[in-house]
Amino acid sequence: MGPGPSPVHPRVLRAMSTPLVGHLDPAFVELMDDVQDLLRYTFRTENQWTIPVSGTGSAAMEAAFGNVVEPGDTVLVPTNGYFGGRMASMVERAGGEVVEVDAPWGEPLDPAAVQDAFDTHQPDVFGFVHAETSTGVLQPNVPELTDIAHSHDALVVADTVTSLGGVELKVDEWDVDVAYSGAQKCLSCPPGASPLTLNDRAMEKVLSREEESRSWYLDLSLLEGYWGEERSYHHTAPITNVYALREALRLVAEEGIEERWARHERVAGALKAGVEAMGLEMNAPDEYWLPSLNAVRVPEGVDDGAVIDHVLEKYDLEIASGLGDLEGDIFRIGCMGHGARAENVTLLLGALADALEEQGYEADAGAALAAARDQL
């Protein structure tokens, strides 16, 4: 129950042990079509350019920024979490100029601040984080943000690493131009092939770049040849990871994407009710609460590292500490994909109560379980 990799469903683990076919084998080409269709379903998009990138989530992130950002472009990125900083670094390496829209760590972006930043800087591209893994904050008002960007003729790139397949995300309805994700969060798939989708507007910019993108491996104009109609060789795809991603996405489709969002909200809601009944506080207010990543304030006088070690050593359960500005201030507790189940929440509450008691904090495990039980 850390920030990912999340627990993998046995069917997906089994898919990982399938013998390999070649990356140009007719059987694999059919499987590529399946994966693309299932990714479209999960992203809620009709985008033709919907593929798994051959690397972990940060590779999909760099494929997005490295292709959409041309040297000289101005790119607006947020400062309210760890991953805005990563965006800035990727943009600079792509030859773009970074401008920022500010919000404190642990808060979402305010549309008014985004509007101001657009009026001041007139950026060409706007990146934002839909679900911030470092702070447990879900960005609300996404359609408002994309409206602002489009009225300034900018492209919108959304980091959906910790939302895809776990919380409501509607790429087409919300008019997001580019979205990328990881496999190892709410899709509960081993990392190594990472979802990316671009609409025609974004792909048109990519295909009409004056200068080639700075990565050959992640060049979408070349990947088009492999994932598009031609099926021509670019690089060897991570065959096994694509098998696994297909199986993980099939599980999403079998459950139904809206039912899956509802399950995450219900099960993580039980987790939240439980920790609150122990007297702990969520870092994000309810309006911005991110069910897939629960940021819980470390109580006064408690050593977060000791708690994390205790639950790992005694219960074989992973939770994580804060990152960046929130280091030492929060626990990060994942509730993602196959991990979002009653038994995990019940174990977590019991283990956490024990670890807090060890630290001299009075945690009422009974109250926590009672509060959680109703929603499980």
Next chain:
Amino acid sequence: MGPGPSPVHPRVLRAMSTPLVGHLDPAFVELMDDVQDLLRYTFRTENQWTIPVSGTGSAAMEAAFGNVVEPGDTVLVPTNGYFGGRMASMVERAGGEVVEVDAPWGEPLDPAAVQDAFDTHQPDVFGFVHAETSTGVLQPNVPELTDIAHSHDALVVADTVTSLGGVELKVDEWDVDVAYSGAQKCLSCPPGASPLTLNDRAMEKVLSREEESRSWYLDLSLLEGYWGEERSYHHTAPITNVYALREALRLVAEEGIEERWARHERVAGALKAGVEAMGLEMNAPDEYWLPSLNAVRVPEGVDDGAVIDHVLEKYDLEIASGLGDLEGDIFRIGCMGHGARAENVTLLLGALADALEEQGYEADAGAALAAARDQL
């Protein structure tokens, strides 16, 4: 028996279905040490900077060129195969200037030509392909090439994608500064985590770059933090692929690297003897023959595509056609890792003889099997 992915050993497939731990879990950190030690053994190097890159072979290739090449550097690349062209494209994207040393497709580089190219262009970096998958040519005289480069103060980057773990390769003894490879060739591991090694001389250049490398994902100065002493978070590693690579490398160590080279030479030698006994011709002369990738000339009047389809459909056996300058001229038959076994060679010879007979070419399967048998 195509050019890769090669058949994966059951132990490696089983490792792929191991449940995941986090990329910062103490258990995973131990496993990272194992993988690094086993990679050093396989590369025949003591290099500290020996890691699996989080992507397929081309990601390791771009990690090599993208970090070692600084904007303004002159880089010498070969023209004698498909992968020299890929090097050139990566070098240009890294901001380097490409100069070439020529040799025809299907021939290795001549040290005299390399010497001339050095005298003319004074390159900062020299890339060459140790085992050319597109032509089935093994580059001999590697120490001669590295000597030339070092006497001109240049760094040497070797593409060992189709040699690592299959044919003799001695990174330290041959004084190669940087070598990269893939998992899915002679290591018989699913692609997704790819070997890379750099000596201190190369890493010193990487760590003293004036400008950051153009990829965040593949920036070795950042990856140093994760794979080095600190173990600090950079990106989520492809956990499962690292499990698999460890198991594949354990199989290398159990067999012994020199025994493994000898097995490839013996089994592929049987394959070669067999196709020659059918009257077919190898594309490379014996001095440059690459056991892991056998390039066999397509006989006059035979349709290579029909042969490839026939052996795939009737025998479920993959072989490949030529690439680039050799398209239509050769079959490419892999004999790699777990695939380099008597049963595969015997099946290949029988299936190929059948497919050629279908095309009106008289192939004596009995003679082929008799010629192969002695070495199997």
